[in-house]
Amino acid sequence: MRISVIGTGYVGLVTGVCLAEIGHIVTCIDIDALKINLLRSGKSPIYEPGLEELIVKNMAEGRLHFTNQYNEGLIRAEVIYIAVGTPSNEDGTADLSALEDAAIAIADQISNDVVIVTKSTVPIGTGDRLKAIIEYNKSNDSVSFEMVSNPEFLREGSAINDTFYGDRIIIGSDSVKAAEMIEEINKPFQIPIYKTSIRSAEMIKYASNAFLATKISFINEISNLCEKLDADITEVAQGMGMDKRIGAHFLNAGIGYGGSCFPKDTNALMQIAGNANHDFELLRSVIEVNKKQQNILTEKAKRRFGSLEGLKIAVLGLAFKPNTDDMREAASLTVVTDLIKSGAVVSAYDPIAIDNARKLLPEEVEFLSNIEDAIQDADCVFILTEWPEIVNFDLELYVSKMGKPVIFDGRNCLDMTKIQELKIEYHSVGRSSIYLNHSYPVSPLPFQGNKK
Numbered sequence: 001m002r003i004s005v006i007g008t009g010y011v012g013l014v015t016g017v018c019l020a021e022i023g024h025i026v027t028c029i030d031i032d033a034l035k036i037n038l039l040r041s042g043k044s045p046i047y048e049p050g051l052e053e054l055i056v057k058n059m060a061e062g063r064l065h066f067t068n069q070y071n072e073g074l075i076r077a078e079v080i081y082i083a084v085g086t087p088s089n090e091d092g093t094a095d096l097s098a099l100e101d102a103a104i105a106i107a108d109q110i111s112n113d114v115v116i117v118t119k120s121t122v123p124i125g126t127g128d129r130l131k132a133i134i135e136y137n138k139s140n141d142s143v144s145f146e147m148v149s150n151p152e153f154l155r156e157g158s159a160i161n162d163t164f165y166g167d168r169i170i171i172g173s174d175s176v177k178a179a180e181m182i183e184e185i186n187k188p189f190q191i192p193i194y195k196t197s198i199r200s201a202e203m204i205k206y207a208s209n210a211f212l213a214t215k216i217s218f219i220n221e222i223s224n225l226c227e228k229l230d231a232d233i234t235e236v237a238q239g240m241g242m243d244k245r246i247g248a249h250f251l252n253a254g255i256g257y258g259g260s261c262f263p264k265d266t267n268a269l270m271q272i273a274g275n276a277n278h279d280f281e282l283l284r285s286v287i288e289v290n291k292k293q294q295n296i297l298t299e300k301a302k303r304r305f306g307s308l309e310g311l312k313i314a315v316l317g318l319a320f321k322p323n324t325d326d327m328r329e330a331a332s333l334t335v336v337t338d339l340i341k342s343g344a345v346v347s348a349y350d351p352i353a354i355d356n357a358r359k360l361l362p363e364e365v366e367f368l369s370n371i372e373d374a375i376q377d378a379d380c381v382f383i384l385t386e387w388p389e390i391v392n393f394d395l396e397l398y399v400s401k402m403g404k405p406v407i408f409d410g411r412n413c414l415d416m417t418k419i420q421e422l423k424i425e426y427h428s429v430g431r432s433s434i435y436l437n438h439s440y441p442v443s444p445l446p447f448q449g450n451k452k
């Protein structure tokens with residue numbers, strides 16, 4: 001099948017490359033000429049494991065092309081995927097301007113019948129809106145088109161794997177023929193396909209992200225309670241997750257969710273609900289809990305040291321999660337900015353995201369190119385991203401580089417037994433702190449009175 005993909009960000013590029021890998025002829029279009037030039041030279045503009053190798057391979061085999069010209073990119077396309085960004089407006093609603101630009105460009109260029117697929121995450125009803133825009137602006141009256149919603153569920157850092165081994169593919173369309181065509185395209189992935197209406201497909205995407213965000217905020221609240229009641233969140237999450245109705249995934253407590261999707265999509269769904277005169281109270285709490293959760297490490301450090309003024313703090317991990325260079329809504333943006341405001345002297349390290357982080361973090365931050373240099377003579381360490389390199393870092397080096405290390409682990413990713421052996425002071429999330437020369441703080445149970 002001849003396929004065009006509009007937008008070569010995380011979703012568009014991965015979609016285009018994977019569709020080429022299963023045999024389709026794909027042209028990726030982006031208005032960013034620099035990105036297109038980079039891609040034409042076989043380089044990926046984003047860090048995503050395995051992606052660059054597949055770009056090079058599929059270009060060499062003649063199935064993958066890149067252009068910044070719509071007229072060139074849409075020629076003879078049988079299917080057009082739209083995968084441009086839908087970032088947040090200031091009020092939290094989704095900014096659909098890139099999507100509408102793409103729709104107008106499609107309307108201007110299509111010269112044969114085509115199926116138009118929305119991959120971007122869009123408010124419910126957007127498919128209908130795009131259809132009207134394209135119909136109205138179509139330059140060739142004899143051409144007909146059908147709309148499909150095919151939301152994307154990949155995670156950054158494992159995007160290729162998720163595309164090949166995802167749990168489901170949602171195909172929303174009011175046209176049986178168009179839905180069957182998209183089903184046919186996706187067949188080689190051998191992933192269960194579920195067909196719905198366009199509006200249901202659009203809602204499935206928001207509902208899935210909101211549900212996952214809810215799971216994270218819920219476990220984070222339980223972890224805050226665990227700290228007060230001397231229970232261990234790792235054991236609690238494990239025990240909960242053994243119930244198949246709950247499921248073991250997305251129960252990792254920490255400093256909250258970040259990234260380009262959960263914060264943006266939960267806010268957008270709040271607005272979508274509001275516009276439908278529905279007050280989504282549960283989701284509002286999920287968002288609030290997440291905001292509070294990003295501060296817990298800094299608060300712990302303030303309680304521990306009294307003041308952070310002049311304290312040398314090494315921050316390890318800046319990306320919103322491991323295996324990505326994406327800094328969008330990363331917890332590090334809040335945490336590091338707060339540390340600097342509180343007078344701390346911050347050194348920072350991330351294996352991949354430093355270039356992106358430098359543009360977003362306060363200029364006072366010193367960026368180092370390895371963990372050893374970042375922690376040298378630091379008073380304490382903040383772990384914000386559980387990169388394998390940070391998880392597997394030799395704990396004895398904290399002792400030799402810092403003397404009396406104090407570690408605040410926002411991802412519960414270090415080995416507690418080894419930490420205890422090395423007598424490192426360690427504060428994590430939802431678990432008792434390990435204090436050198438201190439006993440564990442145990443909160444007393446509230447007085448129950450003389451109830452029978």
Ligand SMILES: NC(=O)c1ccc[n+]([C@@H]2O[C@H](COP(=O)([O-])OP(=O)(O)OC[C@H]3O[C@@H](n4cnc5c(N)ncnc54)[C@H](O)[C@@H]3O)[C@@H](O)[C@H]2O)c1
Binds near residue numbers: 085
């Ligand atoms: N990043 C993810 O993990 C992820 C996962 C699932 C769904 N989504 C959704 O997919 C969509 C895309 O997300 P992303 O992270 O890939 O975005 P991104 O910002 O990484 O990439 C968007 C790309 O679109 C290009 N673009 C903008 N306007 C254009 C136009 N008019 N014509 C052609 N190209 C244009 C930009 O130059 C950019 O390269 C969003 O709606 C997002 O919510 C993202």
Ligand SMILES: O=c1ccn([C@@H]2O[C@H](COP(=O)(O)OP(=O)(O)O[C@H]3O[C@H](CO)[C@@H](O)[C@H](O)[C@H]3O)[C@@H](O)[C@H]2O)c(=O)[nH]1
Binds near residue numbers: 155249
């Ligand atoms: O148990 C968990 C799981 C995740 N997170 C955090 O949640 C955020 C998002 O993580 P993840 O979902 O792995 O990454 P994304 O790449 O943002 O992927 C989410 O957002 C995408 C964009 O919509 C969807 O396609 C994916 O299905 C959805 O998982 C990160 O900050 C994680 O640290 C936790 O704190 N605890």
